[in-house]
Amino acid sequence: MLIAALLSGCGITVPSDPDGTLNAVTGGELRVGTSPDGDLVELSGDEPRGPVVDLVDGFAAHLDAETTWTVASEETLVRMLEQGDLDLIAGALTPDTPWIDKAGVTRGYPGIDGAGDRELVMLVPLGENAFLSALESYLDRKVGSP
Structure with a gap:
């Protein structure tokens, strides 16, 4: 608590997004990559x-953003995420x-329609913790906290 108070006096926001x-994304464009998979996508x-x-379109609407979708293989999508072409x-x-060493990973979310007994995660650019936090808060409200 003390560290957060000290950092807030320095103008540093926790969590932060270096990029x-x-x-x-807020009020702009949410660039999303996906790969087809059964009933999920x-x-x-x-x-x-x-x-x-x-779920993602709902998150974009929550941020007043337009969703732009890219459909490709996971490997291609992760490369695009690393290069800054996807959010x-x-x-x-x-x-x-x-891909855990190449991207930030949300908590696992069970109970998403079409996932069966699998928990699902989403990937964001490494270090973009404010964005990750906003996404997890939204997913917590929509599908429940894991």
């Missing part, structure tokens, strides 16, 4: 649909994701 993802024409897509990866990712 400003939350500020850039289905392709309908050029746009994905399904329970994960609905979020959502789909059938689980806590066992091999």
